[in-house]
Amino acid sequence: xxxxxxxxxxxxxxxxxxxxxxxxxxxxxxxxxxxxxxxxxxxxxxxxxxxxxxxxxxxxxxxxxxxxxxxxxxxxxxxxxxxxxxxxxxxxxxxxxxxxxxxxxxxxxxxxxxxxxxxxxxxxxxxxxxxxxxxxxxxxxxxxxxxxxxxxxxxxxxxxxxxxxxxxxxxxxxxxxxxxxxxxxxxxxxxxxxxxxxxxxxxxxxxxxxxxxxxxxxxxxxxxxxxxxxxxxxxxxxxxxxxxxxxxxxxxxxxxxxxxxxxxxxxxxxxxxxxxxxxxxxxxxxxxxxxxxxxxxxxxxxxxxxxxxxxxxxxxxxxxxxxxxxxxxxxxxxxxxxxxxxxxxxxxxxxxxxxxxxxxxxxxxxxxxxxxxxxxxxxxxxxxxxxxxxxxxxxxxxxxxxxxxxxxxxxxxxxxxxxxxxxxxxxxxxxxxxxxxxxxxxxxxxxx
Numbered sequence: 001x002x003x004x005x006x007x008x009x010x011x012x013x014x015x016x017x018x019x020x021x022x023x024x025x026x027x028x029x030x031x032x033x034x035x036x037x038x039x040x041x042x043x044x045x046x047x048x049x050x051x052x053x054x055x056x057x058x059x060x061x062x063x064x065x066x067x068x069x070x071x072x073x074x075x076x077x078x079x080x081x082x083x084x085x086x087x088x089x090x091x092x093x094x095x096x097x098x099x100x101x102x103x104x105x106x107x108x109x110x111x112x113x114x115x116x117x118x119x120x121x122x123x124x125x126x127x128x129x130x131x132x133x134x135x136x137x138x139x140x141x142x143x144x145x146x147x148x149x150x151x152x153x154x155x156x157x158x159x160x161x162x163x164x165x166x167x168x169x170x171x172x173x174x175x176x177x178x179x180x181x182x183x184x185x186x187x188x189x190x191x192x193x194x195x196x197x198x199x200x201x202x203x204x205x206x207x208x209x210x211x212x213x214x215x216x217x218x219x220x221x222x223x224x225x226x227x228x229x230x231x232x233x234x235x236x237x238x239x240x241x242x243x244x245x246x247x248x249x250x251x252x253x254x255x256x257x258x259x260x261x262x263x264x265x266x267x268x269x270x271x272x273x274x275x276x277x278x279x280x281x282x283x284x285x286x287x288x289x290x291x292x293x294x295x296x297x298x299x300x301x302x303x304x305x306x307x308x309x310x311x312x313x314x315x316x317x318x319x320x321x322x323x324x325x326x327x328x329x330x331x332x333x334x335x336x337x338x339x340x341x342x343x344x345x346x347x348x349x350x351x352x353x354x355x356x357x358x359x360x361x362x363x364x365x366x367x368x369x370x371x372x373x374x375x376x377x378x379x380x381x382x383x384x385x386x387x388x389x390x391x392x393x394x395x396x397x398x399x400x401x402x403x404x405x406x407x408x409x410x411x412x413x414x415x416x417x418x419x420x421x422x423x424x425x426x427x428x429x430x431x432x433x434x435x436x437x438x439x440x441x442x443x444x445x446x447x448x
Contacts, residue, residue, distance in 0.1 A: 030189075031123055031124075031127060031188055031190060031193065032190045032192075032193065033081060033082055033190060033192050033193050033196070034082070035123055036116075036119050036120055036123050036193065037078055037081060037082070037119065041119050041122055041123060042115070042119055044122065045115055045116075045118040045119040045122060046115060048118050048223075049063070049111065049114050049115050049118055049223070050063055052223075054108070054111070054114065055094075055108055056092075056108075056110070056111065057089060057091070057092050057108050057109050057110030057111060057113065057114075058089050058090050058091065058092045058108075058110060058206050059089055059110045059112075061110065061111060061112075062111070063111050066110075066111035066112060066115075069112075070112070077112065081116070081192075081196070082192070083192075084191075084192040084195055084196070086196065086199075087199065088109070088113050088116075088199055088200055088203040089109070089110045089112070089113055089203070090203060090204040090205060090206040090211050091107040091108065091109050091203055091204070091205045091206065091219055091221075091222070092107070092108045092109075092205075092206055093105055093106065093107055093108070093205050093206065093207045094106050094108060105173075105220070106220060106221040107205060107219045107220055107221040107222060108221055109203075109219065109221075109222050113200070113203075113222070114222065114223055116196075117200060117222050117223045117224040118223040118224075120193070120196070120197065120224060121223050121224050121226075121227045124184075124188075124227055125140075125141070125227060127187050127188070128187065128227070128230070128231055128234075129141065129230075131234070132230060132234050132237070133234060133237035133238065133241060133249075135151065135237060135240075135241075135247055135248050135249060136230060136233070136234065136237055136249050136250075137151070137248065137249065137250045138226070138229075138230065138249065138250040138251035138253075139226030139227065139229070139230060139251060140230070145250055145299045145354075146356070146357055148248045148249070148250045148253075148298070148299060149298065149299060149301050149311060149357055150357070151248040152248050152255060152257065152298055152303075153303070153309065153311055155246040155248075155257040156257065156293050156303060156309040157308065157309065158246075159259055160246050160257035160258055160259055161257075161259065161292060161293050161306065161309070162257070162258050162259065162260060162261050162263070162264045162290060162291065162292055162293065163255050163256070163257055163264075163290070163291060163292075163293045163296040163298075164255065164256040164257075164258065164264050164267055164268050164271075164288075164289075164290050165254075165255055165287070165288060165289055165290075165291075165296055165298075166254045166255075166256070166268070166271065166272070166275070166283065166288050167283070167284040167287035167288045168252050168254075168275065168281050168282065168283060168284065169282040169283065169284040170217075170282070171229070171252040171281060172217055172218050172220035172225065172229065172252075173216070173217040173220075174216060174217060174280075174281055174282055175216060175217050175218045175228070175229070175232055175281070176216060176279075176280045176281075177198065177201050177202065177215065177216055179232075179279070179280065180201070180218075180228060180231065180232055181194065181197070181198055181201075183231055183232075183235075184197060184231065197224070200219065200222070200224060201214070201217075201218065201219070201228075202214055202215065203219065218232075226251065229251060229252065230251075232279065232281075233249065233251075233252065233254075233279075235278070235279060236249075236254070236271075236274070236275065236279060237249060239271075239274055239278075240256065240271070245257075245258075245267065246258070248298075250298075250299055253298065253299060255296070255298050256271070257293075261290055261291070261292075264290035264291075265290055268288060268289075268290055272285075272288065292306075293309060294306070294309070297314035297315075297316065297317075300313065300314055300316075300317045300354070300355065301313060301314060301317075301355070301357065301358075302314035302315070302317075304360065310359040310360060311357050311358055311359045311360075312358050312359065312360040312363060313355055313358055313360075313363070317355070318363075318367075321351060321367070322367075322370075324347060325344065325347075325370075325371055325374060326374070328340060328343050328344050328347065329344075329371075329374040329375065329377070329378050331377075331378075331381050331412070334382075337375070337378060337379060337382065337433070338433070338434065340375070340378060341375070341430075341433060341434045341435050342434070344371070344375075344435065345434065345435065345436060348436075348437070348438060348441060349441055352438055352441040352442055352445070353441075353445075356442065356445035357445075358442065361439065361442065364438040364439050364442055365438075365439055367438055368427075368437040368438050368439055371435075371437070371438075372425070372427070372430055372435070372437075373413075373416050373417055373422075374416075375425075375430060375435065376415075376416035376417075376421055376422070376425050377412045377413055377415075377416035379392075379425070380406075380412045380415045380416055380421075381412050386406065386407040386408070389403075389406040389407070389415070390403045390404060390406055390407060393406055393420070393421075393424070396424040396425070397424055398420055398424060402420060405418075
């Protein structure tokens with residue numbers, strides 16, 4: 001379906017079909033279903049849905065199967081969309097485990113509904129995005145998490161060293177539909193389009209064969225959800241700007257920066273009251289807190305230093321990283337060392353690609369040293385028999401008498417950290433085997 005809009009279905013409409021990449025719409029209330037279903041917009045929406053991949057929804061149709069289905073059915077679907085008689089399918093739910101042992105519910109719409117929602121999102125973005133706050137960085141074109149971290153770092157560098165972390169309890173599940181639709185209706189007058197958006201908000205969720213209706217919340221996991229969340233929270237952004245606060249927001253992760261803890265407590269109380277009374281959202285009072293920036297975290301990053309803070313990884317991020325490395329170097333895994341090195345290198349490249357802004361190079365060096373110890377331990381476990389360990393250590397250049405010290409069983413971590421082992425299996429040893437490490441990749445990113 002690079003030709004999702006089938007030839008039989010589409011005489012070109014005279015309605016202005018502005019590309020999703022173009023400048024914002026001039027006539028804010030003139031967006032119609034014909035604009036959403038235009039050839040250019042739907043083709044771009046299909047490319048994005050296909051690129052994002054994703055699992056089948058409640059109809060069990062994969063992307064390729066849906067493509068074949070649409071070749072025959074798109075004309076009928078489009079007609080129902082234009083008449084306002086189309087009804088979205090229930091959303092299939094999956095539960096994603098969280099670090100704290102709880103789960104996050106994720107909704108998976110059908111591929112057809114993902115396509116339609118993506119098409120709506122592209123057109124709505126042209127209308128709403130250019131009015132969003134400059135301090136909003138989540139799910140917007142040419143904006144990303146790194147910009148949010150840089151904004152926070154800029155505020156800290158100017159003396160705003162205390163952070164107010166606001167945690168909204170189950171934000172995506174508690175969005176008020178009436179308030180959200182009222183905000184959209186101020187900019188969109190097409191009743192068919194407004195009705196379809198509300199249908200997507202209220203479409204039921206199916207779990208264990210049971211369909212449950214939804215009367216609040218946005219469908220987390222759908223292409224439309226990020227834009228709708230930004231529309232809801234833009235009101236909070238505007239309120240913070242009116243009050244003159246320094247802040248940055250990425251989706252529902254909000255951090256406000258002030259100069260003292262006392263000021264932070266006042267702001268937390270007043271903004272918390274605004275969120276609950278005006279936006280009708282819930283604040284998690286246990287997780288929402290005020291503290292020095294060194295005791296706070298944002299999008300996996302944190303900061304260190306009082307006078308001139310530097311960017312680092314949060315403690316939770318480091319713990320997750322070490323947990324993953326332990327999995328890749330676990331003892332009962334009998335994969336060849338070269339395979340392990342390839343898996344670790346792939347993980348590290350992706351990890352440092354996101355955490356490229358860290359300015360604590362010494363911490364990365366320490367992590368590299370710890371990973372090399374894990375790798376040395378893996379080698380020792382593969383040299384399971386004492387004679388094998390002794391023979392291999394002699395090959396590496398150790399004297400016979402010293403190599404005999406490696407004869408005892410099950411002291412893998414002890415052997416991995418012996419002076420002789422670290423000297424013979426040094427940085428250059430692992431570099432030749434293919435392990436580049438965190439510092440190697442970090443140096444290839446430049447913090448601007």
